[in-house]
Amino acid sequence: MSSTQTVVNKSAPVTEPEQPEQRKWTRSALPYLLVLPALLLTIWILYPFVQAIVYSVQNYVLSNPFGIHFVGLKNYWNLVSDADFWHTLWVTILYTVLSTGVELLLGLALAYLLQKQTRVNNVLTTLMMLPLMVAPILASLMWKLMTNPSFGLANYVLSAVGLHNFPWGSSPSTALFTVVMVDVWIYTPFMAILLLAGLRSLPQAPFEAAQIDNVSPWFTFQRLTLPLLMPYITTAVLFRLLQALQTFDIIFAMTGGGPGNTLLNVNVQAYNQAFIFLNLGVSSALLLILWIISYTISQRMVSYWSKGKIAAQ
Amino acid sequence: MNDTNPNVSEPTISRRTVLKTAAAGVATASLGPLVAACGGGSSQTTTSSGPFSWQKYKGTTLSLLLNKHPYADAMIADINSFKQLTGMNIKYDIYPEDVYFEKVTAALSSRSSSYDAFMTGAYQTWVYGPAGWIVDLKDYMNDANKTDPSWNVKDIFSGLMSSDSWNGSPGQALGSNGAHQWALPWGFEQYALSYNKRIFDQHKLSVPKNLPELVDVATYVTKNVPGVYGVAVRGSRSWATIHPGYLSAFTSYGAKDFGSGLKSTVNSTEAVEMTNQWVKMVKQGGPQNWTQYTWYDCGSDLGAGKAAMMYDADILGYFNAQGTKEAGNIASTPFTANPNATSPASNVWIWSLAMSNFSNNKDAAWYFMQWATSQKHLQYGAVQQSQVDPVRQSVASSSEFQNKVNTKGPANFLSTFQATQPNARIYFTPQPLFFQVATNWSASLQTLYSGSNSMGQTQDVLGKLASDIDSQTSNAGIR
Numbered sequence: 058m059s060s061t062q063t064v065v066n067k068s069a070p071v072t073e074p075e076q077p078e079q080r081k082w083t084r085s086a087l088p089y090l091l092v093l094p095a096l097l098l099t100i101w102i103l104y105p106f107v108q109a110i111v112y113s114v115q116n117y118v119l120s121n122p123f124g125i126h127f128v129g130l131k132n133y134w135n136l137v138s139d140a141d142f143w144h145t146l147w148v149t150i151l152y153t154v155l156s157t158g159v160e161l162l163l164g165l166a167l168a169y170l171l172q173k174q175t176r177v178n179n180v181l182t183t184l185m186m187l188p189l190m191v192a193p194i195l196a197s198l199m200w201k202l203m204t205n206p207s208f209g210l211a212n213y214v215l216s217a218v219g220l221h222n223f224p225w226g227s228s229p230s231t232a233l234f235t236v237v238m239v240d241v242w243i244y245t246p247f248m249a250i251l252l253l254a255g256l257r258s259l260p261q262a263p264f265e266a267a268q269i270d271n272v273s274p275w276f277t278f279q280r281l282t283l284p285l286l287m288p289y290i291t292t293a294v295l296f297r298l299l300q301a302l303q304t305f306d307i308i309f310a311m312t313g314g315g316p317g318n319t320l321l322n323v324n325v326q327a328y329n330q331a332f333i334f335l336n337l338g339v340s341s342a343l344l345l346i347l348w349i350i351s352y353t354i355s356q357r358m359v360s361y362w363s364k365g366k367i368a369a370q
Numbered sequence: 371m372n373d374t375n376p377n378v379s380e381p382t383i384s385r386r387t388v389l390k391t392a393a394a395g396v397a398t399a400s401l402g403p404l405v406a407a408c409g410g411g412s413s414q415t416t417t418s419s420g421p422f423s424w425q426k427y428k429g430t431t432l433s434l435l436l437n438k439h440p441y442a443d444a445m446i447a448d449i450n451s452f453k454q455l456t457g458m459n460i461k462y463d464i465y466p467e468d469v470y471f472e473k474v475t476a477a478l479s480s481r482s483s484s485y486d487a488f489m490t491g492a493y494q495t496w497v498y499g500p501a502g503w504i505v506d507l508k509d510y511m512n513d514a515n516k517t518d519p520s521w522n523v524k525d526i527f528s529g530l531m532s533s534d535s536w537n538g539s540p541g542q543a544l545g546s547n548g549a550h551q552w553a554l555p556w557g558f559e560q561y562a563l564s565y566n567k568r569i570f571d572q573h574k575l576s577v578p579k580n581l582p583e584l585v586d587v588a589t590y591v592t593k594n595v596p597g598v599y600g601v602a603v604r605g606s607r608s609w610a611t612i613h614p615g616y617l618s619a620f621t622s623y624g625a626k627d628f629g630s631g632l633k634s635t636v637n638s639t640e641a642v643e644m645t646n647q648w649v650k651m652v653k654q655g656g657p658q659n660w661t662q663y664t665w666y667d668c669g670s671d672l673g674a675g676k677a678a679m680m681y682d683a684d685i686l687g688y689f690n691a692q693g694t695k696e697a698g699n700i701a702s703t704p705f706t707a708n709p710n711a712t713s714p715a716s717n718v719w720i721w722s723l724a725m726s727n728f729s730n731n732k733d734a735a736w737y738f739m740q741w742a743t744s745q746k747h748l749q750y751g752a753v754q755q756s757q758v759d760p761v762r763q764s765v766a767s768s769s770e771f772q773n774k775v776n777t778k779g780p781a782n783f784l785s786t787f788q789a790t791q792p793n794a795r796i797y798f799t800p801q802p803l804f805f806q807v808a809t810n811w812s813a814s815l816q817t818l819y820s821g822s823n824s825m826g827q828t829q830d831v832l833g834k835l836a837s838d839i840d841s842q843t844s845n846a847g848i849r
Contacts, residue, residue, distance in 0.1 A: 316820055
């Protein structure tokens with residue numbers, strides 16, 4: 058046997074060369090360090106959420122700090138046994154459905170009209186985005202001024218077509234229409250831009266085949282465009298539904314939840330409970346109920362979207 | 371030893387050393403604020419020593435939280451005299467009223483020492499006081515070593531001082547025995563009828579003296595005067611809708627918000643009758659979007675000539691008597707809503723100054739509050755600025771003030787003020803759920819406005835409101 062040959066003893070364990078302690082420590086800590094930002098973010102999100110749950114099961118009135126005590130589900134029970142709460146919930150859902158539905162229809166129409174990439178369409182797309190660049194609270198105040206019966210532009214225009222003294226936000230019969238209109242003005246571009254991106258990314262082959270077969274535009278839209286666009290529609294609707302459920306700024310700025318309790322949705326009521334009545338317990342309970350509704354809806358829609366994606370594949 | 375040369379030891383820091391050092395650093399950092407709180411800062415003791423001297427807290431910087439208001443403007447315009455008198459510095463933050471009280475609540479509930487003194491209303495002290503967020507000023511008022519001998523608390527209208535003091539028991543009268551002085555009155559408003567003389571003269575209208583007459587005149591104006599409606603009153607979904615004209619008229623009719631045992635009486639016979647008249651007035655003679663009307667809208671409509679009358683703060687008529695389209699045409703008159711009553715029963719809103727219980731400069735803050743409510747500063751504010759109505763009798767009766775309001779204010783402003791003031795006080799029953807009650811009350815008025823306004827509907831809506839109030843007070847453990 059030569060001196061350079063190495064005899065391998067198969068029964069002896071193979072050991073790694075000895076590493077300095079500092080490098081060992083770094084290697085074992087590295088996974089944790091990489092995860093740390095995400096972990097901190099999760100704690101940052103979860104901490105106030107858990108705090109809200111704790112408040113919701115307490116009689117927590119800010120102005121009575123010595124009277125804070127655990128009450129179990131009493132805040133929730135008081136809410137669900139109050140008819141005004143169910144009205145608040147109904148207002149929230151009605152507002153959400155109406156605003157999202159109108160925005161979907163309008164957004165889809167706008168996206169369909171703007172899908173061809175021409176110079177004019179590109180300019181119009183940019184102009185369409187302008188309402189999204191205005192903060193919703195400012196847009197609401199602007200609309201509040203425009204719908205003022207005394208000096209507002211809206212009634213001036215309506216009177217030119219024979220409709221006088223339209224009450225806008227000051228009458229229960231028109232208040233919901235008014236705030237939904239403001240919501241549609243602000244957020245339809247958001248819906249349109251998502252659907253436009255979807256339309257422009259659809260595969261062209263099916264549409265070319267349909268064109269060759271002389272298929273009608275309506276058939277193409279119904280049987281090709283809509284099904285292919287469904288994941289984008291689902292995403293856009295999900296975003297808007299969750300936002301509309303949590304609307305505060307538009308309603309608060311326009312009418313404060315009035316007239317009476319006509320527009321008192323969950324978020325405005327939660328604000329009143331926390332900042333005017335100083336009752337953090339009830340406010341937290343309201344917001345957690347809203348969270349349960351939002352979570353349920355988003356889970357269902359994500360599940361639907363996932364199934365649709367699998368079916369498409 | 372290192373990898374390349376086993377005979378050389380690199381200087382290494384072990385993990386244990388790192389952790390020890392870090393722990394020591396964190397412990398030192400967390401002790402810092404504790405040391406500062408114990409030994410440093412400018413916390414004041416409450417033991418008084420030595421005679422009163424304005425220069426006692428020279429060099430101290432006070433921090434104020436103020437609402438955007440002519441009273442704050444008057445104080446800022448005169449702030450140099452405070453600085454010269456005391457050698458103290460002032461910092462202040464100003465917020466619009468829409469968000470002001472939320473800011474105050476956030477600062478106090480978090481026990482922040484950011485602000486030493488702030489503007490408040492009396493109703494807010496019903497929450498802040500029992501919560502322990504503000505200081506009972508009686509200790510300072512009764513300490514001769516801390517209070518300027520010439521400050522003279524008796525010169526402040528007694529009704530206003532009482533309205534800012536409460537013993538904390540829900541239902542117990544303001545200013546009763548054992549009441550804490552939660553704030554000092556700084557400027558106030560009482561409720562009277564302001565009207566446009568030009569419109570009244572042109573259409574040969576008589577100035578209404580009570581609520582039924584007001585309904586008739588307001589209805590006439592809305593129907594017959596193009597571009598003008600009858601009477602501006604607040605209507606937004608807010609506690610601020612209830613306390614001015616509405617509650618003054620409510621009180622004039624003999625109604626009360628609570629009876630014995632803190633049982634709600636907002637649906638009493640008198641309350642239903644008055645509320646029915648009120649809603650009729652608004653529907654037939656009020657602004658079109660009444661449910662969104664705040665005091666700004668009421669005042670600007672009067673000043674712009676869009677409203678023939680306004681039943682709101684007398685000072686709102688004062689502010690709109692100059693520099694507006696209808697300058698020179700605005701007049702005031704005392705208003706007794708109940709035709710069977712003989713004198714006005716006006717509620718009041720008192721802008722007051724309160725001291726944060728978390729201030730590190732309490733004694734110095736008291737010096738500021740004395741100065742701000744002193745005869746000298748209030749005289750300056752009333753005569754040189756727009757700090758009306760003055761809370762001091764000496765200011766209200768001074769010839770300079772009276773000449774000013776006679777020349778610059780609405781016609782008959784002074785006689786209206788003098789006729790209304792004797793019975794002007796807070797007519798609400800003090801209790802900590804005031805804002806909940808008053809906000810829901812405003813929502814009920816809006817519901818009535820949108821409905822048929824029959825007596826039956828008024829009875830039903832106010833009955834539900836009373837029932838809701840009773841539930842809330844019962845759940846809160848105060849009834």
